[in-house]
Amino acid sequence: MQLDPVLQAIDIPQDGDGPVFEEPWQAQAFAMTVKLNEAGQFSWSEWADVFGAEISADTASGQGVGNTAYYLCWLSALEKIVAQKNLLTAEQLSTRKAEWREASEHTPHGQPIDIHKSRK
Amino acid sequence: MASNHKHDDPLPDTVLRVKSLESLLIEKGLVEAEALDALIDRYENKVGPKNGAKVVARAWVDAAFRERLLADTTSAVAEFGYTGAQGEELVAVENTDKIHNVVVCTLCSCYPWPVLGLPPVWYKSAPYRARVVREPRKVLEEFGTFLPDDMEVRVWDSTAETRYLVIPKRPEGTDGMDEEALARLVNRDSMIGTREADRPAMAEGA
Numbered sequence: 001m002q003l004d005p006v007l008q009a010i011d012i013p014q015d016g017d018g019p020v021f022e023e024p025w026q027a028q029a030f031a032m033t034v035k036l037n038e039a040g041q042f043s044w045s046e047w048a049d050v051f052g053a054e055i056s057a058d059t060a061s062g063q064g065v066g067n068t069a070y071y072l073c074w075l076s077a078l079e080k081i082v083a084q085k086n087l088l089t090a091e092q093l094s095t096r097k098a099e100w101r102e103a104s105e106h107t108p109h110g111q112p113i114d115i116h117k118s119r120k
Numbered sequence: 121m122a123s124n125h126k127h128d129d130p131l132p133d134t135v136l137r138v139k140s141l142e143s144l145l146i147e148k149g150l151v152e153a154e155a156l157d158a159l160i161d162r163y164e165n166k167v168g169p170k171n172g173a174k175v176v177a178r179a180w181v182d183a184a185f186r187e188r189l190l191a192d193t194t195s196a197v198a199e200f201g202y203t204g205a206q207g208e209e210l211v212a213v214e215n216t217d218k219i220h221n222v223v224v225c226t227l228c229s230c231y232p233w234p235v236l237g238l239p240p241v242w243y244k245s246a247p248y249r250a251r252v253v254r255e256p257r258k259v260l261e262e263f264g265t266f267l268p269d270d271m272e273v274r275v276w277d278s279t280a281e282t283r284y285l286v287i288p289k290r291p292e293g294t295d296g297m298d299e300e301a302l303a304r305l306v307n308r309d310s311m312i313g314t315r316e317a318d319r320p321a322m323a324e325g326a
Contacts, residue, residue: 024231024238025138031159032141035151075137088144096140104136104227 026071033078041085050084051077132280157241168237171202172285173306175235176317177299180290190214193285202234210235213276214287215313220271221286222260222313224252225278232283236311243312253277263314286313293320
């Protein structure tokens with residue numbers, strides 16, 4: 001599959017068929033980033049600065065360069081850029097993560113997970 | 121109804137981070153859930169339902185493979201080169217004249233992605249997750265799947281460790297068809313259990 005022209009400029013793992021995702025969360029992180037860019041929340045050059053810094057730090061610390069390491073950098077960059085652009089704060093993210101964790105640990109079998117129940 | 125697996129293990133940290141971003145961005149109206157899913161559908165083409173369809177078609181034509189698949193699904197599927205993350209067990213459940221299987225993840229959206237790709241929007245929705253356990257026949261009817269009254273319906277609850285793949289019944293009128301043609305009859309929803317495999321005429325029209 002052909003990438004959109006704007007996406008050809010960003011270097012994502014891909015083969016002849018298009019982007020390669022090893023796990024769903026990688027595709028989800030990728031999709032959120034593309035949609036925020038399309039909505040004008042940040043430009044690809046702004047993204048490249050933040051993402052590039054993550055990759056450099058990762059490489060300097062001797063982390064792997066595989067697909068998973070790549071998308072872990074991607075995810076860290078996405079968390080940083082949404083904070084930089086005042087879309088979400090780091091605190092909101094960590095609170096929400098704790099809620100998801102709490103809900104996933106305590107949701108009884110057969111009940112759909114609902115983090116809103118625990119937020120009064 | 122069989123729901124044999126507990127859902128006690130927390131989700132991996134990375135998945136929690138992604139879910140947190142996604143749910144907050146959606147709540148704030150910064151991204152739309154449907155738009156994310158549409159984009160993922162478009163780009164996610166390395167693993168997809170066609171992997172599962174090949175597995176099902178092989179099971180339909182090759183009795184020895186079918187036995188291996190039912191006995192040890194993870195290993196049988198690995199014969200095709202489809203493997204997931206470590207610690208994930210895949211379990212194939214076979215539809216018969218007496219039993220219809222349907223899969224859900226009541227907690228979130230655990231899904232056999234090495235064979236089916238990413239889950240559809242409805243699979244992740246709270247109504248499906250809650251209702252398919254309570255009233256599976258009614259939910260299946262909404263998918264256009266009407267089961268005889270004497271058919272037993274088994275609902276399987278996926279977890280981070282155990283994912284289910286439904287082997288739909290081979291449709292009537294497919295006796296002379298080869299594996300490749302059969303695989304085209306195996307739609308994604310039939311491997312989740314909400315629909316049946318396509319009849320040959322339906323696939324030609326599609």
